[in-house]
Amino acid sequence: MPERLIPTLLIAAVLALLFFLMWRGWRARRRRDATLAPYPVPEDALPASLRAQTLYVATTRHGEPLERLAIAGLGFRSRAELAVAADGVTIGIRGEAPVFVPRAAIRGIRPATWTIDRVVEGDGLLRLSWLLGVRADPSKASGEQTVDSYFRVTDPADRGRVIDAINDISPARAGAGTESEA
Structure with missing residues (x-):
C-alpha cells in the first residue's frame, strides 16, 4: 500500500x-474580454424568416480562428438555433441568453473548414463575421470589434438557406465566395 x-x-x-x-x-x-458586449435581442425584433438548428462552435477575433473569446452568451460550444429576420440574426445557444446581431453589424457569412477545437470536411462550418460592441473602459478604446462566430448547420439542406438568408440582409454582401480556411 x-x-x-x-x-x-x-x-x-x-x-x-x-x-x-x-x-x-x-x-x-x-x-x-469583459469589455466585449453582445447585443441583446430587441423587444421589437421582427419575426424570423428562417430558423436553423446548428452546433455553435466558437466566437473568435476576426482573422484569428484560434483565439476564442469569452463573451457572455458565446463562451462555450453548444447546440444552438440561428434565427434570421430582416433586422438581424439571433443566436440562441442552449442555456444562455440569446445574442442578437443587428443587420448593420453583419459583415458577411462564408464557409470555413476549421476554428479552435474543430476541424471538419472542406467548408463544413459557416463563419458569420460581425461587429461586436465594446463597452466604455478607460483603459481600452471604445467602439466595435469585428469577430467571427462559427456554426455547423445540423441539417445540410438548411446550410444554403442560412447563407442566402444572411446574405440577403447583410449590408456588406461579402459571402459570395468560399473560403476553406478561417
Whole structure:
C-alpha cells in the first residue's frame, strides 16, 4: 500500500495543478474580454424568416480562428438555433441568453473548414463575421470589434438557406465566395 500512495498523491497533485491552471486561464480570458458586449435581442425584433438548428462552435477575433473569446452568451460550444429576420440574426445557444446581431453589424457569412477545437470536411462550418460592441473602459478604446462566430448547420439542406438568408440582409454582401480556411 505505501508503495502506491506516493505515485497516487503525485498524480492527484499534477491533475489538481492542471485544473487550477485551466481555471485561472479561463478567468484571465474572461477579464480580458469583459469589455466585449453582445447585443441583446430587441423587444421589437421582427419575426424570423428562417430558423436553423446548428452546433455553435466558437466566437473568435476576426482573422484569428484560434483565439476564442469569452463573451457572455458565446463562451462555450453548444447546440444552438440561428434565427434570421430582416433586422438581424439571433443566436440562441442552449442555456444562455440569446445574442442578437443587428443587420448593420453583419459583415458577411462564408464557409470555413476549421476554428479552435474543430476541424471538419472542406467548408463544413459557416463563419458569420460581425461587429461586436465594446463597452466604455478607460483603459481600452471604445467602439466595435469585428469577430467571427462559427456554426455547423445540423441539417445540410438548411446550410444554403442560412447563407442566402444572411446574405440577403447583410449590408456588406461579402459571402459570395468560399473560403476553406478561417
